[in-house]
Amino acid sequence: MTMTLTFVIPILIILVIAGFTAKSMKKSVNHKGKSMSSQWVRRIFGAYISLLLICALVATFINGKDNNDLKKAEVDSLEKEGIALVDAAAAGKLDTIDSSFIEKKWDLDYRDQKLNVTTETAEFFGTQIFVERKNTNDHKIDAIAYRTRSSVNDMDISKLINPIRLKLAGNILILQNPKKAKLEFSMFNNVFSVNQFTGEPSLFEHQSSFYDGQSILYMRIPKDLELIYKSDLNIQYVE
Structure with missing residues (x-):
């Protein structure tokens, strides 16, 4: 209307x-x-x-042809989701995290006493890592990747973002950033003949905004497993 x-x-x-x-x-x-x-x-x-x-x-x-596939997502709400996710992970309260934020799960068998954690290349791995030690040595590494919603111009594009990747090669756990997603958006702007009455900004005054959701990797490892990693990886142990 x-x-x-x-x-x-x-x-x-x-x-x-x-x-x-x-x-x-x-x-x-x-x-x-x-x-x-x-x-x-x-x-x-x-x-x-x-x-x-x-x-x-x-x-x-x-x-009149709006993209009904993309829901509205205000940045303020997304920021609150990211803060809540980090707080819950730091406290080990996974049951309080919205299941819709789960990107991927891994169940890895591992029997060595030490595990080297590294990245595939020298590029920065931006995902924050939380590690919880189990009460037993069950020789299994449980990992869950979480990511809160992302947006472009207040449109939810979460379903277009790829998850992080893990690869276990011998005694090395390789962390990989998500595969890059190519996003293309077209914007129609009213011409001057309409804008002079509606007061809408011109095409040249338009500004785009992008918000990347909070990404974390939560790992539950055997009780006595020693992790070896460089200081540039953001790893925090859950007490």
Whole structure:
């Protein structure tokens, strides 16, 4: 309803202006007679009014096709989700974490006493890692990757983000960043003929925003397993 009014009102305004202007021009012509210049003025004015109407109608149909696949996601809400996730992981309270934030789970068999944790390349691994020691040596490493919602221009794009990757090779656990996702968005902006009535910003005044969700890796390891890793990995032990 709001979207319809947004575009119907400018069209009505254009029609009213066109009506008053045409009436005024007709009176002027009746007093002075038709002239070549007045005919050109009417043609130019008529073409401009037609252009305004066409642009307003086209803008109505284009903007009516919203992307219903992407839900709204305000940054303030996303930030709170990230803080709550980190707090819950640090306290070892996995049962309080929303299950929708789970990206992937791993169940790894491992019997050595030491495990080297590293990254595949020299690139920065931005995921925060929480490690909890089990009460027994069950020779299993349980890992869960969590990520809160991500957004572009307040649109939830979480389902388009790939999860982190783990690879166990011998006594080395390799951490890999998510595979890069290529996101393409098209933006339609109302032309001047519509914006002059709606007051909307022009295309050149538009700013895009991106918010990356909080990513953590929670690992439960055997009681006496020793982890060996470089200081650049953000690993925190859960007491």
